[in-house]
Amino acid sequence: xxxxxxxxxxxxxxxxxxxxxxxxxxxxxxxxxxxxxxxxxxxxxxxxxxxxxxxxxxxxxxxxxxxxxxxxxxxxxxxxxxxxxxxxxxxxxxxxxxxxxxxxxxxxxxx
Amino acid sequence: xxxxxxxxxxxxxxxxxxxxxxxxxxxxxxxxxxxxxxxxxxxxxxxxxxxxxxxxxxxxxxxxxxxxxxxxxxxxxxxxxxxxxxxxxxxxxxxxxxxxxxxxxxxxxxxxxxx
Numbered sequence: 001x002x003x004x005x006x007x008x009x010x011x012x013x014x015x016x017x018x019x020x021x022x023x024x025x026x027x028x029x030x031x032x033x034x035x036x037x038x039x040x041x042x043x044x045x046x047x048x049x050x051x052x053x054x055x056x057x058x059x060x061x062x063x064x065x066x067x068x069x070x071x072x073x074x075x076x077x078x079x080x081x082x083x084x085x086x087x088x089x090x091x092x093x094x095x096x097x098x099x100x101x102x103x104x105x106x107x108x109x110x111x
Numbered sequence: 112x113x114x115x116x117x118x119x120x121x122x123x124x125x126x127x128x129x130x131x132x133x134x135x136x137x138x139x140x141x142x143x144x145x146x147x148x149x150x151x152x153x154x155x156x157x158x159x160x161x162x163x164x165x166x167x168x169x170x171x172x173x174x175x176x177x178x179x180x181x182x183x184x185x186x187x188x189x190x191x192x193x194x195x196x197x198x199x200x201x202x203x204x205x206x207x208x209x210x211x212x213x214x215x216x217x218x219x220x221x222x223x224x225x226x
Binding site: 032041044046049091098103104 | 115151152153154155156159167170202204210212213214215216217218219220
C-alpha cells in the first residue's frame with residue numbers, strides 16, 4: 001500500500017497465523033521482483049524473488065504471488081513467528097535498470 | 112569477512128562538514144551499490160560500481176556527493192558540505208554478479224545525522 005513519511009502500513013498478526021503483505025507497482029515493464037526483510041538497525045535481507053513469466057513461487061514458509069494484470073505482488077508467510085517481525089519491502093526492476101524499492105510494510109507478530 | 116561491513120555505524124555531523132562513509136564488500140564481489148534510506152522509506156539507489164568503474168551515478172542527489180572504489184574492493188561515499196536533508200541511513204550492498212541487482216547482500220548501514 002501507500003505510505004507517507006513515518007506512517008508505514010502495519011500488519012499485526014498472532015503468532016502461528018499466516019501473514020499476507022501486499023505491494024502495488026506502477027511500472028508495467030518491470031520483469032523482476034524481490035521481497036526483502038529489514039530488521040531494526042540492519043540492512044535489507046533477501047527473502048524471495050520472482051520473474052514476470054511466473055505468477056507464483058514458493059520458498060521455505062514464504063510464497064510470492066504476482067498478478068501482472070493489476071500490477072500487484074504479495075508475500076505470504078506461513079505460521080508467522082516472532083522472528084518474522086520486521087519491515088518488509090518489495091522491489092522491482094525492468095531488465096537492465098536498477099531496482100526500485102517500495103516504501104515498506106511493518107509486520108508485528110503478537111505472542 | 113563474512114558479510115558487507117560499513118563504518119562508522121553512526122555519524123553525527125554539523126551542517127557544512129564533510130563526511131566519508133566506508134564500505135567493505137564481500138571479498139570477490141564485482142558489483143557494489145550505494146543506497147540512501149530516509150526514515151520510514153525504502154532504499155533509494157545512489158550509485159553503482161563494477162569493480163573499480165563507476166558505471167551509474169544517476170542517483171547521486173547533488174554534486175556534493177562523490178563515491179569511489181579505486182581498487183575494486185573497498186568503497187567510500189563522501190558527502191561535502193553536509194545539509195540537514197542529507198540525514199539518512201546510507202546502505203552499501205555488494206553482489207557477485209555483474210549488474211548485480213538480483214543477488215544483493217546489504218551491510219547494516221551508516222546512520223548519518225546532520226545537525
